[in-house]
Amino acid sequence: MHEFKYQQLANTLISQIDERKWRTNEKLPSIRALAKSYAVSKISVIKALHTLEARGIVFVKAKSGYYVAPNKVLPQPSPTPLVFSRPKLVEVPDVFYEIMERSAAFDIAPKKPVRAHVPNHLLLLNRHINRASRNNPQNNALYYSEPRGDKALRHQISQLYRKRDLNISADEICITSGCQNSLFLALMTTCQPGDIVAIESPAFYGVLQLLQQLKLKVIELPSSFTTGLTSDSLEQATKKWQIKACVVTANFATPTGALIPVEEKRKIVKLANEKGITLIEDDIYGDLTFHSKVAPLKSYDTKDNVILCSSFSKSLSRDLRIGWIVTSKHYKKIVHMKLVSQLSTSLTIQQGLASFLAEGNFARHLYQYNKTLLKQRDQLLHSIDKHWNVDIKYTVPDGGLAIWIELPKEVDTFLLYDKAIAEGIVITPGRLFSSTNKYSNYLRLSFAHPTTEHRLAAVKRLAQLIRLI
Secondary structure: OOOOHHHHHHHHHHHHHHOOOOOOOOEOOOHHHHHHHHOOOHHHHHHHHHHHHHOOOEEEEOOOEEEEOOOOEOOOOOOOOOOOOOOEOOOOOOHHHHHHHOOOOOOOOOOOOOOOOOOHHHHHHHHHHHHHHHHOHHHHHHOOOOOOOOHHHHHHHHHHHHOOOOOOOHHHEEEEOOHHHHHHHHHHHHOOOOOEEEEEEOOOHHHHHHHHHOOOEEEEEEOEOOOEOOHHHHHHHHOOOOEEEEEEOOEEEOOOOEEOOHHHHHHHHHHHHHHOOEEEEEOOOOOOEOOOOOOOHHHHOOOOOEEEEEEOOOOOOOOOOOEEEEOOOOHHHHHHHHHHHOOOOOHHHHHHHHHHHHOOHHHHHHHHHHHHHHHHHHHHHHHHHHHOOOOOEEOOOOEOOEEEEEOOOOOOHHHHHHHHHOOOOOOEEHHHHOOOOOOOOEEEEEOOOOOOHHHHHHHHHHHHHHHHO
16 A cells, blocks of 8 residues: 555655754745645645644644644654663553453543433444344354354455455454454464563553463564654564564554554565564554555565454444454464364354445444544544643544553653542553553543543543642
């Protein structure tokens, strides 16, 4: 997948703003001047500026033009010097389990509504599942699904990836009980206790939890908060240690929302092939994109060295517990490991989901959902800008579900968590995203829900708690 001209121009303008070619509140050249300077159409310039405006990098003044916004956006850290901690076993803090017990990983103020409005896509999904249950009740009750999963569902998943420039067959896909289960199977299949696994830093705490359980050593690779892991970071680590696998979220990684550029994706895959490192890709946020489709890392894989893991948990429903894993090289072993660890996956749900996808319901839902998420991202950022009188910086991702916030150095977000939870406010402290004690003054907030009513009140109160620390 190539980058569109407006994306290339947007990245160029971001780099020039980072290099202070234009300073805060300084006016950018006119649309006509930019089109002439960079040999692109006015439409490409307008789309590039809209992208930068959505990310909070520029703002528009009526009848005047575009200006560089005040720098609240987290900058890309310098790639040098690269500092690595030694490989070590992982120990996930108990806070992780407390957050999950409250079902609040992506909700600052969890509260069950008295009368909940059920979205149309969920009503449709339930109809398809109920129909599958009615059509084959005895068969589904008396027989297990085949270990690979329902073929019709696997075919529909392969069709979804075709729209993202990845051609895979149903016979490369194994249905699992969610993305976390897929990552577990991938690590179990490719690694032995004591092996070294490279991860991004900051990293998804679910991966850290798996590494702890499997007794795998972790090496954290310094990564950009905006453009994610670099091939240079991975290459420098290989000069010091024998890395067996690397777990990476190329598209809108949590907690930062980082998106690895196309060329860097290619370099990472090429390097992993040369070094014999298995890439385990967590693509769970790949469908949640606000401006243009993004290709999985596996799209650039010509040697079947990338194991792709994902699910419908973030894009459709947490309750489905339907995920998948894509590989040819390790397929038989993956299927065997699934058979040993979970035996089967609900056939009724698979069949209902397959027909839901086949009728185009997921595509229509995704189109609307991504527009909703973009609105909710901007709503959250606007609330923070308006109500937080605190010196902070944050990421403005082009997809996913979360932003990454840097607070003043003296603010310990573990301490902030204790104060907030006492008032029913749930945050995710930065240290959960590292195997070391990094990111103690960072936190993740999600825009999976609108920042209105009781959630807006929680955002306002959180600012007060920060100022009291």
